[in-house]
Amino acid sequence: MAEVEAGELDLDSFAAAHAEGGFVLDVREDDEFRSGHVPGAHHVPMQEVPDRLDELPRDQRVHVICRSGSRSRQVVDYLRSQGVDAANVADGTGGWAARGWPLER
Numbered sequence: 001m002a003e004v005e006a007g008e009l010d011l012d013s014f015a016a017a018h019a020e021g022g023f024v025l026d027v028r029e030d031d032e033f034r035s036g037h038v039p040g041a042h043h044v045p046m047q048e049v050p051d052r053l054d055e056l057p058r059d060q061r062v063h064v065i066c067r068s069g070s071r072s073r074q075v076v077d078y079l080r081s082q083g084v085d086a087a088n089v090a091d092g093t094g095g096w097a098a099r100g101w102p103l104e105r
Contacts, residue, residue: 007076008088011095014063023057025064025086026093027075036103038065038096046071049078056084065089065096 009017018024018038026033026041033043044052046066056062062084066072069092079086089096097103 007080007086008069008073008090009063010090011099014065014089015096015101017061017063023060023062025056025062025075026066027064027072028066028093032067034105036093036097036105038093039102039104041065041104046075049075053079053082053084058084060085062086063089066092067094068092069095 018040024038024041026037026043027046027049028037029045030043037043042055044055056079062079064072064075064079064086069088069090072092073088076086076088093103
């Protein structure tokens with residue numbers, strides 16, 4: 001998998017991990033998530049992540065996504081500080097949708 005920078009995956013690498021059943025954490029707000037998300041994504045709004053760490057796997061990488069990759073980058077930094085193997089999805093759901101890839105609603 002190609003990492004754009006440390007802890008960040010490009011969309012093609014993320015799509016490959018997703019296809020293999022990788023864990024996806026969407027950290028957008030409720031209304032953003034409902035408007036369309038990567039299929040199978042687990043939803044935990046950014047501000048709730050510290051209180052919901054026990055919902056995240058410790059035996060596989062957590063692929064963190066938001067609309068553009070900005071909020072998710074902050075969450076990845078936090079998760080890594082807590083010992084979670086996490087990677088930011090560069091370009092987020094906006095980039096995913098722009099490629100015509102499916103969104104769940």
